[in-house]
Amino acid sequence: MSKQFDVIVIGGGPGGYIAAIRAAQLGFNVACVDEWKNDKGGPAPGGTCTNVGCIPSKALLQSSEHFDHASHHFAEHGIGLSNLSIDVSKMIGRKNQVVKQNNDGILYLLKKNKVSFFHGRASFAQAVEGGYEITVSGSANESLSAKHIIVATGSTARQLPGAAFDEDRILSNDGALRMAAVPKTLGVIGSGVIGLEMGSVWRRLGAEVTILEALPNFLGAADEGVAKEALKAFIKQGLKFEFGVKITEVQTGNDAVTVAFTNARGEAVTLDVERLIVSIGRVANTVGLNAAAVGLQVDERGAIVVDADCKTNLQNVWAVGDVVRGPMLAHKAEEEGVAVAERIAGQHGHVNFNTVPWVIYTSPEIAWVGQTEQQLKAEGRDYKAGQFPFMANGRARALGDTTGFVKFLADAKTDEILGVHIVGPQASELIAEAVVAMEFKASAEDIARICHAHPSLSEATKEAALAVDKRTLNF
Ligand code: NAI
Numbered sequence: 001m002s003k004q005f006d007v008i009v010i011g012g013g014p015g016g017y018i019a020a021i022r023a024a025q026l027g028f029n030v031a032c033v034d035e036w037k038n039d040k041g042g043p044a045p046g047g048t049c050t051n052v053g054c055i056p057s058k059a060l061l062q063s064s065e066h067f068d069h070a071s072h073h074f075a076e077h078g079i080g081l082s083n084l085s086i087d088v089s090k091m092i093g094r095k096n097q098v099v100k101q102n103n104d105g106i107l108y109l110l111k112k113n114k115v116s117f118f119h120g121r122a123s124f125a126q127a128v129e130g131g132y133e134i135t136v137s138g139s140a141n142e143s144l145s146a147k148h149i150i151v152a153t154g155s156t157a158r159q160l161p162g163a164a165f166d167e168d169r170i171l172s173n174d175g176a177l178r179m180a181a182v183p184k185t186l187g188v189i190g191s192g193v194i195g196l197e198m199g200s201v202w203r204r205l206g207a208e209v210t211i212l213e214a215l216p217n218f219l220g221a222a223d224e225g226v227a228k229e230a231l232k233a234f235i236k237q238g239l240k241f242e243f244g245v246k247i248t249e250v251q252t253g254n255d256a257v258t259v260a261f262t263n264a265r266g267e268a269v270t271l272d273v274e275r276l277i278v279s280i281g282r283v284a285n286t287v288g289l290n291a292a293a294v295g296l297q298v299d300e301r302g303a304i305v306v307d308a309d310c311k312t313n314l315q316n317v318w319a320v321g322d323v324v325r326g327p328m329l330a331h332k333a334e335e336e337g338v339a340v341a342e343r344i345a346g347q348h349g350h351v352n353f354n355t356v357p358w359v360i361y362t363s364p365e366i367a368w369v370g371q372t373e374q375q376l377k378a379e380g381r382d383y384k385a386g387q388f389p390f391m392a393n394g395r396a397r398a399l400g401d402t403t404g405f406v407k408f409l410a411d412a413k414t415d416e417i418l419g420v421h422i423v424g425p426q427a428s429e430l431i432a433e434a435v436v437a438m439e440f441k442a443s444a445e446d447i448a449r450i451c452h453a454h455p456s457l458s459e460a461t462k463e464a465a466l467a468v469d470k471r472t473l474n475f
Contacts (some may be wrong), residue, residue, distance in 0.1 A: 002143035005031045009150045010122040013047020015321030016152030019337030024113040026345040043119040045106040049330040052174040059095040064204035078319035082095035123290035155282040155322035177278045187273035194279035216244040223372040223421040247463035284323045364403045365427035370419030382412035384409040386467030390424045392475040395455040402427040406464035415443035
């Protein structure tokens with residue numbers, strides 16, 4: 001006899017657990033099934049984001065940034081240090097603690113909201129009268145059924161053909177977050193978000209990092225001006241880049257990995273590194289879901305096919321987050337999770353894909369929302385641009401972090417903000433103002449006329465908005 005629910009959420013990552021909580025808030029009897037295990041075999045909900053993504057990478061970025069500051073910047077403040085060292089196992093231990101706090105926090109939140117949590121793998125068993133039957137296998141072995149199913153099974157790291165992850169020499173995001181020692185040399189394939197964040201962590205701790213990128217240019221999704229400024233800063237820090245490469249072979253030896261590639265000039269090159277991170281994107285995860293049992297439509301890339309409202313081809317089966325189209329971002333998954341729960345309740349859940357912010361947590365941080373200058377040019381849109389450098393911002397000078405700028409793009413006639421691009425200190429936090437502004441269809445002048453605290457980095461945002469009308473006050 002299967003346990004009956006109104007809604008079963010498959011997957012407990014940011015898309016799934018948030019959908020479960022929102023559905024429970026709306027009065028539904030909800031189950032959430034997640035199979036992720038901690039090192040003791042217990043439940044570790046939170047998905048890639050909590051366990052091997054957003055959260056642990058930010059913990060290591062913080063630790064490595066402290067080390068970098070102590071190594072290179074404390075002296076400017078008159079702080080002397082001798083015998084500076086890094087205890088990698090302690091750093092990884094702290095990161096694991098941060099992950100555990102988040103895992104436990106999610107279990108607490110599910111309980112608080114009366115969501116029934118099942119630790120195991122959920123798969124479709126069959127369609128039944130008025131809904132679907134789901135089999136859970138793992139720590140929990142159950143049969144569950146519900147009218148509504150929300151699939152939030154996330155994504156996994158894409159493997160490079162001929163270079164399977166062994167998480168020892170060839171690392172995915174998972175292995176990159178738990179190296180036992182700082183490698184002398186580190187290769188990274190793919191100069192995307194993971195490559196840059198993980199490359200930065202290990203570079204700050206002393207690794208010589210070489211990033212190999214297939215495309216001829218850097219961070220194609222970012223505004224070109226921002227990408228250029230960021231690349232300059234990363235090269236200055238010591239990250240090495242090769243663009244336009246074609247990887248021909250990856251060979252793993254006892255204590256090294258050899259990557260053979262053709263460089264942009266067509267020359268054959270080999271790179272020997274102690275460890276290699278492969279960060280060339282992620283693929284939707286439907287492994288073990290048994291989608292075929294109920295005829296759930298999956299596309300050729302393995303993603304579940306959904307419409308704009310996250311509806312699949314099956315009545316009352318929904319899918320959200322990395323397992324469907326759109327950017328693989330935790331906050332996009334959360335928004336979809338909330339919207340689906342509200343749609344199930346007959347409300348009008350909405351996700352505005354035009355105002356989903358992007359953040360790369362390097363130093364300088366990179367963040368943007370809306371369209372890039374190259375996109376506006378390609379569209380033939382008439383726009384105005386305004387830019388303000390952190391070099392001219394008092395708070396940035398006091399922080400000793402003056403790299404980068406804030407850039408506004410606004411419609412030439414209406415002045416509506418079309419995109420905001422930030423490279424510099426605290427870009428991840430500063431972008432929130434731009435998201436709010438765009439969501440409310442603000443003009444650049446609206447931001448320019450708002451009082452911003454002094455001294456703060458946010459004044460650079462105001463000044464960039466003023467720059468759209470060529471009237472900066474401090475530059
Ligand atoms: P990505 O899509 O950001 O970057 C992959 C890079 O690898 C691209 O530049 C691509 O041109 C390159 N590439 C692909 N195949 C290649 C090959 N054979 N040889 C050399 N280069 C190749 O993917 P990444 O960094 O793996 O991240 C995966 C996902 O995780 C992304 O969707 C990202 O949005 C998300 N993520 C988000 C974070 C954040 O929001 N801060 C942090 C980390 C990941």
